[in-house]
Amino acid sequence: MLEATSNAWLLYDQLQPLVAEVVVAHPQAVKLIAAARVKTDSRDTIKLASRLSANLIPAVWVPPQEVRELRALVTHRNRLVQQRTQAANRLHSVLHRHNVDPPPGEPFAVHQREWWLTLDLPLAEKLRVQQDLSLYQTLKALIQESEAELGRLSTCDPWVKQVPFLVQLPGLGVLSAMRLLAAIGEITRFPSAKHLVGYAGLGASVHQSGETNRGGRITKEGRSDLRGVMVEAAWVAVEHHPQRISPV
Structure with a gap:
């Protein structure tokens, strides 16, 4: 038995051919063991084995390889979006600090770069603005690549049979x-x-x-x-x- 962590599926794949059964435990199920006052590997093993034999440790679902890969790509795309949002928030903060209205249209577009660089800012802050603009544009391109790959996967098995049903629902693309x-x-x-x-x-x-x-x-x-x-x-x-x- 092993706990669901970032490397759990790799360990599962390595152990599964060698034993009769591999159980991946939900982290909440082993929290009591992690909080024990006396904690050793041997004690943890005995506690886990006794709970597993009594069916007191709920096993998590082990996703197949295609689900793992899709989840990894979605997580990667979400991380890029979060970083782009952070860069945008820092740029907005510059405008708020200096009481400057943003340029018309998309404020972080490539053609707006000269507008940002003409702002009367301290040299260090101007450097941060320049780098945040570059970072925003780089992340934007990476997000588009990730979303293009998600679009391609939507036309491949096993997702191609399911996506057409979902996109018919209001609010879903x-x-x-x-x-x-x-x-x-x-x-x-x-x-x-x-x-x-x-x-x-x-x-x-x-x-x-x-x-x-x-x-x-x-x-x-x-x-x-x-x-x-x-x-x-x-x-x-x-x-x-x-x-x-x-x-x-």
């Missing part, structure tokens, strides 16, 4: 559909729609005690990437779908 498929993996592993909702952390929280029974907000205890795509798609549908509900 090819990119968001691929992000959904990466997070879900094989949808047939969920016995019902409620299980998938729970996996996404979109189910309402419930508090029941005695005669008290009240619901709350969504649990947010599932995959944050899956939940994020669904929320983004919902906002796109609200803003752009012809059958959207008009605000009161």
